[in-house]
Amino acid sequence: MEAEKRYLQWKEKTRCQEQIQKELSEMEGHPEQIEECFGKELEFGTAGLRGKLGAGTNRMNVITVGRVTQGIAEYIADRGAQYKDRGVVIAYDCRHCSEEFARLAAEIFAANGIKVFLFASLRPTPELSFAIRQLKAAGGVNITASHNPKQYNGYKVYWETGAQVMSDIADEMLEKIQKTDMFEGVHRMEYKKAVSNGNIVILSEEMDEKYLQLVKSLAIHEKEELATDIAIVYTPLNGAGSRPVQKILKERGFCNVSVVEEQKDPDPDFTTVGYPNPEDRKAFALAEKLGTEINAEVLIATDPDSDRMAVEVRDENGSYAALNGNQTGVLLIAYILEGRKEKKSLPAKGGMIKSIVTGDMGAKICQAYGVKTYETLTGFKNICGKIPQLKEEGREYVFGYEESIGYAISEEVRDKDGISAAMYICEMAAYYKKQGRTLLQVLDALYEQYGFYKEEQVSFVLEGMKGTERIKRIMQRCREEQFVQFGGMKIEEKIDYRNGYKEIAKSDVLKFVLEDENWFAVRPSGTEPKIKFYFYAKADNEREALKRLQKVKEDVLSFAEGIE
């Protein structure tokens, strides 16, 4: 048994590592647990490596982080001295072990002769991407599990463009990682020595300032055009967004911003949040409470590494309504394009990028402004990885987004940017407020103009090896079954991205295109133990669109639920 063999090897080789030894002892006599932790190795998913903290090859710990870093260091070193000198930028979030892993990675890169720029404390993911480009570094690493539950940590890997590595580079890195002996093959330079030698440089607040300047420079409308007294509640969910978002809003003149006190400072246990994913409405519980107390119009949340951002808005009954990622994306696109048109800065040839499981309404709006839409697989590495192609075609990048509450507004940041998205939401809400309109009213007007696009995303959480197996079975049955219709709508095309499709690379995704621009897609998540279903309906009125959505959803989910 491979897992058992690995387990015994770890017991032997980690004798000096107290915490790991403790966890290994606890596993003794529990073969299922050993299989879970040692049955496989962490894989590069949608956004790098992600796994639960703990002992084992399938877990995030000093051994796995060390091995991955050594492999990446060798990959960079192979590119030559210039790459080593340009170095890597390392950031981390507020999670358990994040700082420890970040320092460990810094020590390993330093020992391999690679210069390191390390942030002094937690920073948002978008700032890391920005810093890589500013410093002309060879790449970067972010120790974060983004929005995953507290038990997780992760390792996002960036390349010189400032975007996360695409599969070609990731595969080459993986080859190096797999060749690395995790116990004997990892080199380390003592932290203090590396800092005093200049191998590790601690980044100063100058980088923060530059990043904030960039974000502020993205403003479309200035103070005079905005109702800056609009009541806003912000929660950083105990993550890296706290300082930058508050600072930017203050500097932009917003004078009625309240921050959820319990979620203002770092907390690796996310004690008052639970699951720190702003896509999940429960993460807004305290923001809603505060919002009700102070009568806030807009609630904003960013996830622990502040690349995701979500919004709730007060509706006509005084309750809070959540905007999903598609709706927020559509509002932002309409605001940016109309604003830039008004300011005469709309490019003659613009480009917008979205994923294949993001809705079509954004593309429809772009079309009205002469902006071409590009599609990619899920993952901001793919969205931002497309920018060079768009530029080669002579287009200016105007926006990139995904339904999973990720938005990228400037090409100086090649990842999703919850900080600039938060600023934009405030600016947009304040701009429309000055005209006497709420965000919900603006959204309704967009539906009237472009058609009623409705959407819903449903996930089955299926953990562990058993969960992975069931996800595979569901995908397989969806592939094999000869479906004719869903929700009374004929299937016009069944697209299997496993074999690649048009310009899109191969991936485990199925899309069922139904009549009248309705469709749904299914794919295993690359960041969480989930299988995700994406439902999209379109009609001339809201009732009909919702009816179609419901019918397709019921059909698909009852089929999937029946697969054991």
Ligand SMILES: O=P(O)(O)OC[C@H]1O[C@H](O)[C@H](O)[C@@H](O)[C@@H]1O
């Ligand atoms: O659906 P998943 O594979 O879990 O990915 C969901 C999201 O995860 C991360 O946040 C990535 O940066 C996004 O680009 C992606 O859309």
